[in-house]
Amino acid sequence: MTFTFSDSVVLVTAGTSGLGLSVATKLVQLGANVVINYASNKDRADNALSHLQDISSKQDPSLKCIAIQADVTKKSEIERLVSETVVAMGRLDAVVSNAGWTKFANFHDLDDNVDEDVWDKCYAANVKSHLFLCHASRKYLEDAKGAFVMTSSVAGVKPSGSSIAYSVTKAAQIHLAKSLAMVMAPSIRVNAVSPGFMETNWIADFPESKVNEARDKTLLKRITQVEDVADQIILLIKSHLPLLPQELYNAISKLLEINDIKNLRVTCSTLARALPLHFDRVFISANSLNIQVFNAIANHEVFRHQVTEIIWDDARLFTGPELKCERHENEQEEERQDDVEDGSDAEDLAGNGCPFWFRTGRYDYEDTGTYEYPGPHLGIKESWAYYKPLLDDQNRVLASNADTEAFKYGLTRFTSLKRVTITPSTHGRLWHPLYRTPMIRAFPPGLDYPTPQAWPFYDDKKTSMCSHGFPAYRAKWRGFRLVTRALVEHESHGITELIIGGDEVQSGLNCRIFDEWSPEYGDLVSILKRPGFRYLDLHLFTGFIEDDHWPSYRSGLSRDAISQSKDLESLSIRATMDVSEGVIQGLAPDMKGYAISLRNIFSPESWPRLQHFSISRVLVDFDEFVDLLANMPPSLRFVEMVHVAFESPEQGYDDLVRAMRDVLDWRLRPIEERPKVKMVVSTWDNHESGYGRYIEIDQAVDSYIYGTGMNPFEDDKYWVRSGRGAVQRDLFDLDFNVAL
Template identity: 25%
Template structure:
């Protein structure tokens, strides 16, 4: 009866196609999550979890799709605002991310360096050729630390080894200071001598590295890295000789002087000019000024310190002392003459500043760090071309700030001293806009014993200047006590007064 009956599997139940699908509209299932601002995970985590459905998964979303905008769509004006709180290194990294950011995110450059060195001059030229950077420059620094001549390897080695001994003493003090206040470290410190920190070749021992790394400071890492990669004396001497020849050639052709004039003419917002000797000091574990020249040196290069402005050095030779005393013990006898060649930077700066037009320069600073050196006392001892230019600058520029440090070495030997000549007083009297004065005399008539040789403040400071000064600093000077009190009393507008080693 049922011989022809065939049993077939039941057809699967098919869900009827929705009208949305038949209309060509795709619909995704979305889960809505309630959250608060305090427990929201990071954007990258949410994108990994939800993929293309982010941010539709949030309850506050109205179904909008993810935006395709990025930082590359921001205009330069907004990028500049964003970068205001970035460090310089972060800005440099951001510029490396894309060609657009490299073009539209500016470096933060407000200072330029001038010296007879190819790296400094090339960097300066790149900045001044940029359509925007030259308008950011507010400070110009002239590095007056000229390289010393070392005729042979032995003299070079002696200078380098002395610097490295200073560095070693600084590291020894640092390591001991790091252990202060830690009982475990104090016991460890008492167990070894300073010799345990360095081996016979001057390298840090493993013990010293361990103590430095335990504190995990950037400074400690810098000391370790610098110590680890130092090159040989012979290699360093070869590089140094090439740098010295290059510097001598630039000074001979006066390329640095031409670069200075070009900078003054093309930086309309320049405010401050600094003459300094502090770029290459052995006691600075970190540079005071991180110049392009310094950054261009190969890693591990061992460079001896520079002692500019005829300053005394710890490993002086009799010949060098005799030369310094011969130069500083005399004076400029010709009104058309200039300061000794060791003060070449001051002569070039003042020659340019005396004639510059349409400038905003209002601050001139001679910065010797903590040293009792500066521009030669010859400047104020007798009439000379550099004093004439200094006076022209004072009358020509509306200077509101002056910081002046004088190298008074051997000044007592001249028949007319730099304080009694009246030239310094004449200079200060000509500065009608001056409000901030920092004067380091670095020696007075201590070698004179007669009452007539006493230098009084009235020989240095004009009475019209003192009442309008807002800040006043006097360093390394000797005046009669009562007259010093009168001097301070005359500073009726001063907000801050500094007396250092008076």
């Protein structure tokens, strides 16, 4: 609610002249009881008090104004000031912390700015006094849901002012205000004003030339009056924000990112109430903090109804080499490294219990001092000290299946739930996670640790074990198995969308699930055939099954499963084949019979409502692929092709977009019914994408297919030259966007 000045009690430090007295005067005029503080000048305090009492006697004789002496640079004096205020007035609703101190020096002469006593006094008056006053008044302001307003200075924003000490400590005060705003929210609103040159007795002895110079620098060409700043302080105490209609707050919040809303909520209790925290997804993993937050949201009678998606983070932390050969190689390398490393460092690490695999998995392994880090970087000892308890916690969760039980509970609590995502990609690239889960948000800045690779990934030494029949190997996809089983067991859920991720880290669901029927396959089919199921994004880890001529695709089980989704609107199939410049790496370009038979996977006639179709990293027959696109339903509105390779080296992307223009009937359709086309490809001048980065082209393709634009692949089949509309993006940094 809006702060009511009537019968309220406000303490104003340094309140006997200038800005402080102006604020006190306005407070009395608004019906507040006022306590003005002074340091030593009792005569000036008596005059100020007489002035305030004259106003109150004419406006409301019941109003009370008093003056209390206290040196607010001393903590004990501040505590006495607050105590005497509450004893005299009975309460405390707001504080205007207006005290400050400076001594003039030549700002541009360093020798004139190294007086230790000046620095100590500036810090005591401009920083510590405000901190201690806020602390002393906290319990009273919390009861009142009140406000704490400081007077800082523009010198804290821009290096300037009476001295370097003054400028630096005023900057510290501004940062203090931001810190206190976070700590005291939502009960107490903390703010600071930072005025510039003001017309007070303080500038009376200034040369006229200096005053004129200050006036000329302002946009309004006038010196700020103390009343101007006092009005802003009154506004911050009163807060007119609640007077805005809630509908306006709702409209504003829809335009803001979730982090912006969070930042606004901690500024004051008013915005915390007006902008309720809104999020639509929750995270679950083998981590106690993630489970704790998940359960807290599930038990919240407001938040639980907002959740539409559960993300199962299956990126379990790395616990060391699995294979015997890997452990042997690790031991040999550790012995070699210990021979060349400084003995004391090796002993310290061994004493800390840090295993060698943790050292080799870090970004800074073998750094000789040449590595550049994007921000703070935590050393190996500190990183392991933080990582080890996470491992212990993960083991406890896995042993108890606490994450599974929480997930099942969430299915019964989240009334708006429609999507489940299972992914091993949560941690993304070091310091650039795909998702900022509570666990990852709690990481200390610069934590350097082995990026989790819980699911097998491309070029993994264990890919030869990818037969679906190995129980230990199947168990790697723990999240997929547990989640799909839970979804089958709890039939009352409203899940209509399923994402099984991993493509972001060159991984995915074991494609061998489609070799033959299995319990996991049966659970997946049960989910896909539910009425209303509309969205499937399936990332498949294919290993090197192309060497066996795609048994997982030839079985027809993938087609049988996906065709069960009669209401499907969005379908994305992604593989992990290494495709570069339109060619499958590891296969000779002229080898025949290795293309996937698309009809063994896709049956477009089964999806009359399909709008979105995406295919990634597969080797196909050119004519069959064009035929597949031609048989897509008229409802299709978006097609994405990511590093698709053609069996014949004679055919490329230039032929594909030409066929899409000339063979398909898409350009004859009404504009609003034409499918938008996006392609992810290589560039002619071989831009290095880096892990998680990719190059897409869409507008140039659309312009060629539907308009008069040139073929972006003209003369280069699988490449896009610079300047033809390609854009480089980053899966783990959505702000990264470079036109090529």
